[in-house]
Amino acid sequence: MQGKGLPELAVIGWPLKKTFSPIIQNAALKSSGIEWKYEAIPVPPDEVDKFFLKASKEMRGFNVTMPHKPRAYELCDERDNFADVCGAVNTVVFRQIKGKIKIFGYNTDGLGLMRALSERKKKTISSALFLGAGGAAAGGIAALLASGTGQIYIANRTLGKAEDLAESFRRNFKASKIAAIELKGEHILEVLKEVELVVNCIPDEGAASLEDVLTEDGKGKIFCDFSYGEKPGKLYLRAEKLGYRMISGVEILVWQGAYAFEIFTGVECPVESMKNALKEEIGSWWLGC
Structure with a gap:
């Protein structure tokens, strides 16, 4: 400067x-x-x-x-x-x-997510899992809740940060269920079975460690990666292989x-x-x- x-x-x-x-x-x-x-x-x-x-x-x-x-x-x-x-x-x-x-x-983060979903003819999402609890996650969560999403899970390595973010949304969206979970395999596996949308907000280096956790068939579901690079990351490629419909961070x-x-x-x-x-x-x- x-x-x-x-x-x-x-x-x-x-x-x-x-x-x-x-x-x-x-x-x-x-x-x-x-x-x-x-x-x-x-x-x-x-x-x-x-x-x-x-x-x-x-x-x-x-x-x-x-x-x-x-x-x-x-x-x-x-x-x-x-x-x-x-x-x-x-x-x-x-x-x-x-x-x-x-x-x-x-x-405009949330608006970007909603526009990408609308391009796939998906204006409403019933439930979603967010990996990470930073600014990008906050924008995406706010947009989904405003559109009527009824269940949001926020997974983060620091559970307290995820809980703080969840609580901030509970005050404004009382009709939706918003839960914080630890970013650990066993917790994520349970949630993956029920959610319609998975949103990764963790940089690729950290997200790559979750590659083995993503095991559920993704047919009929959407994977969105807020993280981006010149090539798709490992978690993105894993989701694509499992049959998720993809939204790139690009x-x-x-x-x-x-x-x-x-x-x-x-x-x-x-x-x-x-x-x-x-x-x-x-x-x-x-x-x-």
Whole structure:
């Protein structure tokens, strides 16, 4: 951040080793004739507040990824209803209101998941298991509960974190059953038998250790992977082999990025330009799952 002017748009996270956001957002900007730049900016947790201050003076806005979504939520002056429900922000916009800069926060993670499900003619899901309890999980859970999902399981290595997230949703969605479980094989095996949707929110290195746990026939069920890379991860490949209908994290990235683009610019997102840019970069394995 030091000694360099900031771009109009960016994605921040830590350590931010892998992100395709600049690829899709710059493609959409170019296609729309908007001469802004979008960059990836690694921001350590102890510098997030400082970055917000600097960015408010120089940028239009930015996306937020792990682990900064909860802190971004706290730093916004105003948030949309969806961000309020899940307590996490992945899209930040600066607007001048009566001569003062105000920070607006949004969460498009859940919208991205719901759009991917609607592409598969699935507008409602009866039950779901989330692997992980971070910001991406919060966004996805909020979207499903708002759509009427009746049962949500949240599995996490730290049970207390899963329980805290579950309790935050129980207050707003009293008609749904929301349970926290440990991220252990025996617990997951029992839940897999009954859920319609499995959503992985754990980075591939950690998710790979669950490969052997995924043993149930996936026919008639959906597996969604919020984690993504140039190639499908081991857990993704395992689910695909078992017959799950697949939603790649790359596809989720495109849809949540499209909603963010429209928030940033106020114009309709050229989604095909985003998809084409990614196909050039990593191929098309993630399409038509």
